[in-house]
Amino acid sequence: MPVVQRRKKNFWRGPWPWLAPTLLILIVFRAYPLGDQFRLALTDMRVSGGEAQYIGLDNFYFIASDPGYQTALFFTIIFTAFSVGGSFILGLGLALLLNEPIRGRVVYRTAILTSWVISAIIVGYIWRLLLNESSAGVFNALFDSIGLQGVNWLSSPTMAVVSVIVADVWRSTAFTMIFMLGGLQTLPTEVLEAARTDGAKAWQRLLFVIVPLLKPLIATALIFSTIATFNVYELILSLTSGGPGNATSTVGFEMFRTAFGGDGGGGLGLIGRGAAMGVSMFMVTLVFAILYIRAGVFSRDYD
Amino acid sequence: MSELNIDGLGKRFGKVEVIPPLDLHVPNGSFTVLVGPSGCGKSTLLRMIAGLEDPDCGILELGGRDVTLAEPADRGIAMVFQSYALYPHMTVEKNIEFGLRLARVPASERKEKIAKAAEALQLEALLQRKPAALSGGQRQRVAIGRAIVRDPKLFLFDEPLSNLDAALRAQMRVELAELHKRLGTTMIYVTHDQVEAMTLADRIVVMNQGRIEQIGSPLELYEAPASLFVAEFIGAPKMNILGGKFAEELGAAKVGLRPEHLFVNGQSSEKWTAKVRLVERLGPETIVYARVEDVGDLIIRAESSLEIPGDSELSVSPDLSNVHCFDGHGSRIEKELS
Ligand SMILES: Nc1ncnc2c1ncn2[C@@H]1O[C@H](COP(=O)(O)OP(=O)(O)OP(=O)(O)O)[C@@H](O)[C@H]1O
Ligand SMILES: [Mg+2]
Numbered sequence: 001m002p003v004v005q006r007r008k009k010n011f012w013r014g015p016w017p018w019l020a021p022t023l024l025i026l027i028v029f030r031a032y033p034l035g036d037q038f039r040l041a042l043t044d045m046r047v048s049g050g051e052a053q054y055i056g057l058d059n060f061y062f063i064a065s066d067p068g069y070q071t072a073l074f075f076t077i078i079f080t081a082f083s084v085g086g087s088f089i090l091g092l093g094l095a096l097l098l099n100e101p102i103r104g105r106v107v108y109r110t111a112i113l114t115s116w117v118i119s120a121i122i123v124g125y126i127w128r129l130l131l132n133e134s135s136a137g138v139f140n141a142l143f144d145s146i147g148l149q150g151v152n153w154l155s156s157p158t159m160a161v162v163s164v165i166v167a168d169v170w171r172s173t174a175f176t177m178i179f180m181l182g183g184l185q186t187l188p189t190e191v192l193e194a195a196r197t198d199g200a201k202a203w204q205r206l207l208f209v210i211v212p213l214l215k216p217l218i219a220t221a222l223i224f225s226t227i228a229t230f231n232v233y234e235l236i237l238s239l240t241s242g243g244p245g246n247a248t249s250t251v252g253f254e255m256f257r258t259a260f261g262g263d264g265g266g267g268l269g270l271i272g273r274g275a276a277m278g279v280s281m282f283m284v285t286l287v288f289a290i291l292y293i294r295a296g297v298f299s300r301d302y303d
Numbered sequence: 304m305s306e307l308n309i310d311g312l313g314k315r316f317g318k319v320e321v322i323p324p325l326d327l328h329v330p331n332g333s334f335t336v337l338v339g340p341s342g343c344g345k346s347t348l349l350r351m352i353a354g355l356e357d358p359d360c361g362i363l364e365l366g367g368r369d370v371t372l373a374e375p376a377d378r379g380i381a382m383v384f385q386s387y388a389l390y391p392h393m394t395v396e397k398n399i400e401f402g403l404r405l406a407r408v409p410a411s412e413r414k415e416k417i418a419k420a421a422e423a424l425q426l427e428a429l430l431q432r433k434p435a436a437l438s439g440g441q442r443q444r445v446a447i448g449r450a451i452v453r454d455p456k457l458f459l460f461d462e463p464l465s466n467l468d469a470a471l472r473a474q475m476r477v478e479l480a481e482l483h484k485r486l487g488t489t490m491i492y493v494t495h496d497q498v499e500a501m502t503l504a505d506r507i508v509v510m511n512q513g514r515i516e517q518i519g520s521p522l523e524l525y526e527a528p529a530s531l532f533v534a535e536f537i538g539a540p541k542m543n544i545l546g547g548k549f550a551e552e553l554g555a556a557k558v559g560l561r562p563e564h565l566f567v568n569g570q571s572s573e574k575w576t577a578k579v580r581l582v583e584r585l586g587p588e589t590i591v592y593a594r595v596e597d598v599g600d601l602i603i604r605a606e607s608s609l610e611i612p613g614d615s616e617l618s619v620s621p622d623l624s625n626v627h628c629f630d631g632h633g634s635r636i637e638k639e640l641s
Binding site: 198199209213 | 382385
């Protein structure tokens, strides 16, 4: 029997030379810090320096019974649920709207996309300007001009929660929209037309045809935006700094405040404890990442 | 009654007038085929009939009711698409059932209808499969099943067979013809394949650049094409179109001669010497591509036993009683009755 001669493997023609640069960057800037975070979480390292001691799981014991952390965790869950839900519904709605051949839709798409491109820190500052409770605040000035009472957007704990959620919805809607718009454009038009001739009204087409067809994409979008929202801290930092009180402090923000600052910077500067919080967030993210992979994202009904 | 009446229906996309206002009557129970070259507006016309595209002008009447602006679902039509357009996430059964569900047909009746359609289309074994697990022909049958359970007054087909291979296409052609015979429902069928048109239709509508060139039965179009366009479009191999002195003598700008109306070694007054360029041995017949000095290129349909002489020259004579004459605008010149 003739044997097929295997082509000689040449390292330089294989995939590794091409992968190496990216891998190197991933290792240095992702894998190493991630691993190091696990190490730090077991120490009492501080910003102020001094020899770090190995203290076992003490940091985890501490945050597990820390009311500040628990409040933040609870708020983060509420915040994530509402923000992800709100931005999904809004994003899908906008995508459906902008998928229609309406005048100037490119302009709308671009405008909406801007909110995603701007960094979260800036988004926080923009909303702070909008929500400023003095007459300088855009919303309150508007209310004032039509004879309405100003609202304590950021100083009332309940309103602050609502404000933070609204700002984050505003920021993440564009992400869902672009995702869904991409999906809508891959939908086979004839299938939707078949649904129309079958007698499906617009909402029935959405519910029985479009959503099922976009299911893998919807799962992906939801999981991505859950991960992004759950880990948010920049928006909180620039919009409310977690206040009033601890009303809008997320786990991410709590971690930031715990780990950095110190020495008059407002934070605690406890890097070890902050790292432990980071590890807890990593675990939650990991759960969602596994969900993402298992959600049948990669299986489709199409052939 | 489910006859279709189209009166002055027109459509433009932006500046382009895809369909200049046209009239068309489709009698009740007919199998009407719209045929024409790619881009001539067949699909657009069909989609306007279906209600998937709004016309810019004109009236569309189905069964005596004005449906010009009615929703597709309210027209009593069913459409079969070229891509089958099955719902990929639903089983075959659910695909067929979807329209019935939306119309709030009771469950027992739905079951009955699905069973009947499945039997007629040999889909029983496939009901629980999803479209991805079906072959092209099976998918097309599901699409047809989905259409027939709705008991439409009018079936619309947009090139339903063009994604199938030749053998399956021939088989589905027969099945469609049988379906029409059994149901007796009016059908409008779009294709750019003239063989499909000839075999399926009782009426063919030949379209060209959004206009209707001719309407007639397959044989009428074959035997008396109203224009050069129809003459060239209908029939395979194509009709020979000859100009020059030969046409002049017959008082025409162009003369059309079907390949079967050219005789090798015939006994006609007119005799040409044809230089053979290519011979296709098809089995029951032989197609000869040849060139005649001062006349032009010819396609000749000959006996399968035809022998090509060593010098590749054949004596060919045209059947002068079967020439089609056209004037300078490409319109048919009727021969005077003698
Ligand atoms: N949505 C549209 N916007 C602009 N032009 C269009 C649109 N749909 C069709 N056209 C144009 O209208 C003309 C007719 O298109 P149509 O699809 O009706 O052709 P057809 O006869 O079905 O061709 P084919 O045999 O290739 O399917 C084409 O020139 C096409 O480019
Ligand atoms: Mg077409």
